[in-house]
Amino acid sequence: MAIPKEELLKRFAGGQRAALSKIITLVENHATSFPDVLDELYPRTGKAYRIGITGPPGAGKSTLVSSLVQTIRTTEKTVGVIAVDPSSPFTGGALLGDRIRMQDIGTDPGVFVRSMATRGSLGGLAEAAGDVADVMDAFGKDVVITETVGVGQCELDIAEACYTTVVVIVPESGDAVQDMKAGLMEIADILVINKSDRDGAEQIARQTRAMFELRDERNGWDPPVILTVAFKGDGIPELYGHIEKHRQFLAESGLLEKHRQSNVEATIKAIVESDLHSKTWNEATLDRLEALVGDVMVGKVTPRQASGVILKMIEGP
Ligand SMILES: Nc1nc2c(ncn2[C@@H]2O[C@H](COP(=O)(O)OP(=O)(O)OP(=O)(O)O)[C@@H](O)[C@H]2O)c(=O)[nH]1
Ligand SMILES: [Mg+2]
Structure with a gap:
């Protein structure tokens, strides 16, 4: 990021539109700093x-x-x-x-x-x-x-x-x-x-x-x-x-309060699900997936058995 995060947040707090625009872009692009930035802003x-x-x-x-x-x-x-x-x-x-x-x-x-x-x-x-x-x-x-x-x-x-x-x-x-x-x-x-x-x-x-x-x-x-x-x-x-x-x-x-609560619940669930998704598919699991697809095609395992293998990999020993 060209502007340090602290400076960007300061400009944002000062009402600068360019900082608002920049932070939206960070959030949209899932820049590495975006979870931090959102957490900083959440209380406001x-x-x-x-x-x-x-x-x-x-x-x-x-x-x-x-x-x-x-x-x-x-x-x-x-x-x-x-x-x-x-x-x-x-x-x-x-x-x-x-x-x-x-x-x-x-x-x-x-x-x-x-x-x-x-x-x-x-x-x-x-x-x-x-x-x-x-x-x-x-x-x-x-x-x-x-x-x-x-x-x-x-x-x-x-x-x-x-x-x-x-x-x-x-x-x-x-x-x-x-x-x-x-x-x-x-x-x-x-x-x-x-x-x-x-x-x-x-x-x-x-x-x-x-x-x-x-x-x-x-x-x-x-x-x-x-x-x-x-x-x-x-x-x-x-x-x-x-x-x-x-x-x-x-x-x-x-x-209104109920609506806010259910929005918070949906947000937490969405973050958990998206984090699980990105934790699930890494190089190792994707490699294994490719191999398992082959195994299913030749009738060695079923898709369900194959998914069990992937799940074991994520859960660890
Ligand atoms: N006759 C008529 N045309 C309208 C009215 N309101 C909007 N339009 C026209 O309808 C067209 C579409 O308008 P937009 O506001 O872009 O519609 P939109 O629903 O935002 O379109 P998307 O975001 O692409 O789904 C434009 O040509 C507008 O000028 C209206 O009340 N009467
Ligand atoms: Mg439109």
Whole structure:
């Protein structure tokens, strides 16, 4: 690392954006210093309110986030944004493009935006997204918004690790509502029908409200359904109002504390699992694996017997 860790942490504590950016990179790349750095920062986390925004590709999530950030900024709160594996670049049209309303957030010192690509073998995407959110939290962001494309379980998990999950769909999903992946609807604390300047928005709103009425209330919270036109900012203050209401609901019912606890549990498990994984596969076990594959192929051992051999190697004598 070019800058010594102590100096980097000092700059981070002093509110320097470059240090924030650098630490996120360390964390993302699993640099050797990253567990230390995260441990140093951990006591400073726990203050940021975490909002997850998820939905199908191209639903207008980034545009909505830009607009939401502007609404939040009118309250002087600072915001961190994490865009996980966006199919279109967050810093492109939606953020800095020709939409006058969107222009400010890219240069606003109270806003920090970071895109994260899918991680290869370095560890779980969910774990990394959680770590980056922790870093922004420790930096002092009042709100951290994570945008994920809600198509995979991992992305849904990331969204649900946030305190308030906003699911964004579009009128075109209308016919698909019945067989809409249950997962997406299940995790919604707030449902947004974006692009409601298009036909069918009211209809899908009615359908989804009916769906929500049929199912059991989630711990006493009824997910509101809101119509928005993200690039005009229509419906965004209303959305923020519902996010605040949900936050209040969680705090007063004690569910926020429970949510935090289950996030801590998930984090500990994820670290244990990823450490076990990296301890398992070293040069010796990988060599043995290759040999065992051959043995299985010629019928000398079964896959289960082969895995027993590997497990014995790890457990030691
Ligand atoms: N008509 C209409 N178009 C919108 C609205 N909101 C966003 N869009 C457009 O939809 C397109 C996709 O917007 P994005 O904000 O990039 O969508 P996204 O969901 O973040 O996309 P991915 O991150 O790639 O999944 C852009 O061309 C936006 O300008 C809206 O309310 N109405
Ligand atoms: Mg996006």
